[in-house]
Amino acid sequence: MQTLFYVSSKEQQLGPFTIQDVKEKLSAGELSPTDYIYLESVDDWVLLMEYQELAHDMKPAKPKKPVPKVNVEEVSEAPVAETASAAASEASSPSLTEKKEEWFVLKGKDRFGPFSYREIIRMLQEKQVFEFDYVWKAPMKTWSRVAELEVFAAEEIEKMAGSDDPGVQQLFFRRRHARxxxxxxxxxxxxxxxxxxxxxxxxxxxxxxxxxxxxxxxxxxxxxxxxxxxxxxxxxxxxxxxxxxxxxxxxxxxxxxxxxxxxxxxxxxxxxxxxxxxxxxxx
The missing domain is CATH 2.40.10.220 (predicted glycosyltransferase like domains)
Structure with a gap:
């Protein structure tokens, strides 16, 4: 049984740590649920939020309002203009310093979270979340696609990318190749x-x-x-x-x-x- 683990955070490999060390670093905010942990059993890197040994420790930070259930087929058939208009008024644009927003992500039938707005942006940049995935946060009444929310529009993300805040700049990667x-x-x-x-x-x-x-x-x-x-x-x-x-x-x-x-x-x-x-x- 594996007793020591390596983690990958912000493109740096850290460790080895015991599983308790990893839990403490998660609680302290030194690691994010979207960072990776290397599992010898599968010989691959796995998201911390997807590792069962850590999933229980991520559960306490749940929203005060229950996350709404969703029928993906019904949501996907809803008129986009109507959905986007309703969601826009509920998902107001957060400030760059906002850290306490609790966003949830729906991928297929699986729900993940909570995440901060910055973490969602980071996952979009790293292609862990896509425009067609669903997200939700209180007080939104229903799940909405990322592409339907103004807070995740290209203009908003470009505005963030132009910020001088070092914490925000870490969310964005520079393209490796000229296009x-x-x-x-x-x-x-x-x-x-x-x-x-x-x-x-x-x-x-x-x-x-x-x-x-x-x-x-x-x-x-x-x-x-x-x-x-x-x-x-x-x-x-x-x-x-x-x-x-x-x-x-x-x-x-x-x-x-x-x-x-x-x-x-x-x-x-x-x-x-x-x-x-x-x-x-x-x-």
């Missing part, structure tokens, strides 16, 4: 079906693409063939879906949706070609 606009036609397949699409931007590490398939989810792997465009020759690359833009009113699996993909394996020469284009052409 450039890129308008290539492409073909995507997952070993079962094939879809057509186009690229919107590209870097040596990945791309923003739009394709006629609204059903893919972050974590899935697809094979993408980029056709020649903007000075780049055609190339093939295995990719992982890392982001998906929420689109209102989707009623068909063939509705065009924008995805962010990460290149898992790419030819070295092509990588250099993309890097050269991205660093020489303004994005």
């Amino acid at each position: 450039a606009q890129h308008g290539a036609s492409l073909i995507v397949h997952d070993n079962h079906k094939v879809w057509k699409g186009e690229s919107l931007e590209i870097s040596e590490g990945g791309a923003g693409i739009q394709m006629s398939n609204s059903m893919l989810l972050p974590g899935q792997k697809v094979f993408v063939h980029f056709k020649p465009s903007d000075g780049l020759p055609s190339f093939n690359v295995m990719c992982e879906i890392v982001n998906k833009k929420f689109v209102t009113g989707v009623r068909s699996s063939s509705t065009p949706v924008t995805y962010g993909v990460k290149f898992l394996a790419i030819n070295g020469d092509m990588k250099e070609n993309i890097r050269g284009m991205a660093t020489n052409i303004p994005a």
